[in-house]
C-alpha cells in the first residue's frame with residue numbers, strides 16, 4: 001500500500017451565520033470554492049469511478065472514518081449531474097425485508113446528523129413519508145411491514161382514513177378508482193435537497209484530502225491477470241490499489257469494460273415538477289394502488305414521479321405513456337393537481353438488479369469493488385452506501401449491515417427480493 005501523498009489544501013472555511021453576516025458586510029469577497037478542482041495524479045491508493053452521491057460519500061467516509069485520504073473520485077462530467085441530482089429527494093427506511101430495514105435505518109440515522117457533520121445545509125426535512133393503502137389485502141401487507149419495522153426498532157404508524165385526511169386535506173379519499181382505506185406513516189421519513197448532498201460530500205471529502213477530478217471519463221481498466229491495477233481515462237492512466245465502481249446506471253457498462261457481466265439492466269425513470277404554489281402538502285405521499293409519489297419542494301413546486309418506463313436504455317429521457325400514467329395517478333389521488341402546469345420533466349438511468357436490492361461487494365477481480373444496483377431507491381441510501389463501501393475498501397471485509405448485498409448472492413440463489421416479484425428488473 002502506498003502512503004498518503006495528498007498535499008494539504010486550502011479550506012473553504014467554516015459556514016456559519018456569523019460568516020454570512022461578515023461576508024454580507026464585505027461584498028461577499030471572502031468565499032472560496034467549496035471543493036478543489038484537482039488534476040489527476042498518476043497513482044492513488046483508491047480510485048472511485050463516479051462523482052455521484054455514493055462515490056463522493058464513499059470518498060468522504062474513507063478519508064474521515066478510515067484514515068484513507070489518498071483517494072481520487074473520477075467523474076466524467078461535473079459532479080452531481082447524474083442521478084444524485086435527478087431524483088425526487090425522498091428518504092425513508094420503511095422497507096420489508098429484514099436485511100433491508102436495518103441498512104436503510106442506518107442511512108436515515110446518518111442523514112439525521114449529516115448537516116452538522118458536513119457543516120453544509122442539505123435541507124434535510126423529516127416531514128414524514130405516508131404510504132396509502134386501498135384494499136384490505138394491502139392493509140394486511142402494510143401492517144406486516146409496520147410490525148417488522150417496529151420489531152427492529154424503527155418507527156411506523158398506521159393511520160385511519162380520518163387521520164390521513166387531517167394530514168393531507170388535498171387527497172380525495174373516495175376517488176372512484178382506488179378509494180383510500182388508510183395509511184402507514186413513517187414520521188422520520190422526508191426529503192433532502194439532492195444536489196446539496198453531492199456538494200456537501202464533495203466539500204467534506206476535498207477538505208479531508210481527497211482529489212475530486214471532474215471531466216475525467218474512465219474508458220478502460222488496467223489488469224494484471226485477475227487483478228485490477230488501475231484505470232484508463234480521458235486524462236491519462238491512473239494506477240490504484242483498489243478501484244471502486246460507483247457509477248449507478250452505468251454499472252453494467254463499466255463492469256463490462258473490466259470483463260465482468262453483472263445481473264443488472266439499465267432503465268429510465270422520469271420525474272416531474274409543477275409550477276410553485278402555496279404550501280399544500282407537508283408530507284411525502286405515496287399512492288399504494290399505482291406507483292406514484294409526491295412531495296412539495298421548498299420553492300412550492302410539487303415534485304412527483306412513478307414507475308420506470310420499462311425498457312432498457314441509457315437515454316436520460318422517457319416516453320409519453322409513462323407521463324400519462326403518472327399524471328392519471330396524480331389527478332386520481334389529488335384532483336386539485338389537474339389545474340397545475342408541469343414546469344419540467346426529466347429522466348435518469350437506473351441500474352435495476354434482478355431482486356431490486358443493491359450490490360456493495362468485492363468482485364471476481366481482485367482490487368475491484370462494486371457499489372451499484374441501486375434501482376430507483378439509492379438516494380436515501382447514500383450515507384449508508386458510502387459508509388459501508390468505505391468499510392469494505394478499508395477493511396477488506398463487508399460491513400455487517402451490508403454483508404448480504406454481495407454480488408455472489410445471485411449465483412447462490414440468496415436474493416433479497418424486497419417486493420417478492422422474482423427476477424424481473426422492470427418490476428422492482
Ligand SMILES: Cc1cc2nc3c(=O)[nH]c(=O)nc-3n(C[C@H](O)[C@H](O)[C@H](O)COP(=O)(O)OP(=O)(O)OC[C@H]3O[C@@H](n4cnc5c(N)ncnc54)[C@H](O)[C@@H]3O)c2cc1C
Pocket residue numbers: 049050051052053054055074075076077079080081082083084085086087088089090091216217218219246247248249250254269270271305346347348349374375376377378379380381
Ligand atoms: C427520476 C428519479 C427519481 C428518483 N427518486 C428517488 C428517491 O426519491 N429516493 C431515492 O432514494 N432514490 C431515488 N432515485 C434513485 C437515486 O437517485 C439513485 O439510486 C442514486 O442517486 C444512484 O447513486 P449515485 O448518486 O451514486 O448515482 P449518480 O449520481 O448517477 O452517480 C454516478 C456517476 O457516475 C458517473 N459516470 C458514469 N460513467 C462514468 C465513467 N465512465 N467515468 C467517470 N464517471 C462516470 C456519472 O456521470 C454519474 O455522475 C431516483 C432516481 C431518478 C432518476
